[in-house]
Amino acid sequence: MSVTKAFPEGQVFSADCPSRRLLGEITSKWGVLVLIALADGPLRWSGLLRRIGGVSEKMLARTLRSFEAEGLVLRDARPVVPPHVEYSLTDAGREVTDRLVPLVVWAEEYAVRAHTAERD
Amino acid sequence: MSVTKAFPEGQVFSADCPSRRLLGEITSKWGVLVLIALADGPLRWSGLLRRIGGVSEKMLARTLRSFEAEGLVLRDARPVVPPHVEYSLTDAGREVTDRLVPLVVWAEEYAVRAHTAERD
DNA sequence: CTGCATCCCGCAGGATACTG
DNA sequence: CAGTATCCTGCGGGATGCAG
Numbered sequence: 001m002s003v004t005k006a007f008p009e010g011q012v013f014s015a016d017c018p019s020r021r022l023l024g025e026i027t028s029k030w031g032v033l034v035l036i037a038l039a040d041g042p043l044r045w046s047g048l049l050r051r052i053g054g055v056s057e058k059m060l061a062r063t064l065r066s067f068e069a070e071g072l073v074l075r076d077a078r079p080v081v082p083p084h085v086e087y088s089l090t091d092a093g094r095e096v097t098d099r100l101v102p103l104v105v106w107a108e109e110y111a112v113r114a115h116t117a118e119r120d
Numbered sequence: 121m122s123v124t125k126a127f128p129e130g131q132v133f134s135a136d137c138p139s140r141r142l143l144g145e146i147t148s149k150w151g152v153l154v155l156i157a158l159a160d161g162p163l164r165w166s167g168l169l170r171r172i173g174g175v176s177e178k179m180l181a182r183t184l185r186s187f188e189a190e191g192l193v194l195r196d197a198r199p200v201v202p203p204h205v206e207y208s209l210t211d212a213g214r215e216v217t218d219r220l221v222p223l224v225v226w227a228e229e230y231a232v233r234a235h236t237a238e239r240d
Numbered sequence: 241c242t243g244c245a246t247c248c249c250g251c252a253g254g255a256t257a258c259t260g
Numbered sequence: 261c262a263g264t265a266t267c268c269t270g271c272g273g274g275a276t277g278c279a280g
Contacts, residue, residue, distance in 0.1 A: 058273075
């Protein structure tokens with residue numbers, strides 16, 4: 001069988017494939033930003049909020065919860081007062097960012113390229 | 121300056137950075153599927169429609185138009201009857217899929233992993 | 241400091257019908 | 261075959277206020 005295909009797997013193309021949901025969460029508007037923010041190292045709630053320009057608390061919370069459930073992000077809450085909560089990537093989470101960061105870096109560079117040369 | 125950062129660039133984190141829009145289109149629900157579908161080679165309109173389970177004509181059209189405008193996808197319409205229109209990746213488009221395919225492959229595998237072992 | 245609850249809105253996105 | 265037009269819905273996502 002052909003091994004020349006660039007994308008041999010075909011599961012995602014099925015509408016009911018579970019990978020669709022997972023992929024949707026990872027590539028969601030705030031999902032990619034949360035993941036690459038954590039790629040630099042653990043961050044606290046307030047740190048994430050400050051780092052990611054434009055996130056609302058609501059969306060940050062929702063995104064973090066879904067990643068926790070998915071096993072991509074770890075939540076470490078120290079029982080102190082005032083509360084101290086730190087978020088970090090799990091091993092699986094790091095596998096994602098390893099693949100995600102190059103994409104985002106490319107997008108930044110291409111956006112600059114287009115902005116500079118007007119792509120004409 | 122520190123070169124130890126996993127993600128040294130910080131543009132995307134600004135709410136008004138142009139890369140946000142570009143990234144949003146690429147990682148949109150149908151955007152990633154269209155791109156990786158074309159990673160295997162050029163496809164016709166009907167081919168894309170069949171390959172990508174669940175796309176409506178409307179969303180396929182919108183996605184292709186935006187990628188055309190962005191310079192990621194090339195539209196080749198032969199003036200014959202019945203019409204024959206072929207879509208393919210530009211060089212920039214291939215740069216995207218080079219980075220996108222590994223992510224999708226990972227998601228498929230992880231989804232299977234989670235489904236099999238219930239991740240507990 | 242770290243959130244959750246509520247209200248509200250726009251737009252992504254689906255279904256259907258029509259056209260060159 | 262390769263689309264466009266229209267209508268309609270759900271939910272992504274913002275703003276604000278409150279709580280442990």
